[in-house]
Amino acid sequence: MLKIEHLTKKYGEKVAVDDLSLEIRPGEVYGFIGHNGAGKTTTLKCCVGLLDFEAGDIYVDGINIRDDLMACKKKIAYIPDNPILFEYLSGIKYLNFVADIYKIDKKEREDKIRFYADQFDITSDLAQPLSAYSHGMKQKIAIIAALIHSPKLIILDEPFVGLDPIAAFKFKELMREVCNNGGAVFFSTHVLDVAEKLCDKIAIIKNGRLIRTGTMEEVKGDASLEETFLELESDANV
Secondary structure, three states: OEEEEEEEEEEOOOOEEEEEEEEOOOOOEEEEOOOOOOOHHHHHHHHHHOOOOHHHHEEOOOOOOOOOHHHHHHEEEOOOOOOOOOOOOOOOHEEEEHHHEEEEEEEEHHHHHHHHHOOOOOHHHOOEEEEHHOOHHHHHHHHHHHHOOOOOOEEEEEEOOOOHHHHHHHHHHHHHEEEEEEEEEEEOOOOOHHHHHOOOEEEEEEEEEEEEEEHHHHHOOOOOOOHHHHHHOOOOOO
């Protein structure tokens, strides 16, 4: 579903992502962890076409983003760590705006908005302007907007920040449902216990380089993910 081959991204002389290769297959929830500044957000932004990169290739459902970025974007939903919304719109107008972009018909969008708004307990707030929403409510709207076109690949940067426990639980269920229907999820997080419970596979990045990847059992062995991560972070040789 997502294939990253030898990705290299620089900011001037600084190498932010260094020869990184990963493959996220259909049906997988794939976690991406690392310290602040390790290269996680840069990698995700390259995958969704927000950043150009110096070397390597990225494929979404077999399509190289350099060849047909728009075709890739139709298959992707991306939620950044701090979603930027059009705050002069109400929640419902914003969701209809996104549905218009993806050419979702009236009946389908109404059904999806009603379903997801009920899931996240935000139906009664949809008429309010987004400027009046809390951070958590904006996060819920961003999630609904991301799911409205039934993406095959969901890419998320710290997706649980700002969500209350019930909303986080619902969202984890929806992520798994996307994968059960043949899609895939690739997300960065600092919440290691969530990653350990949710992810099928994990990748650990340090100073722009991939230092360990595989199934959860392959990566952490008999230790916890937190213990493994801290050990790798403290190892000067990796």
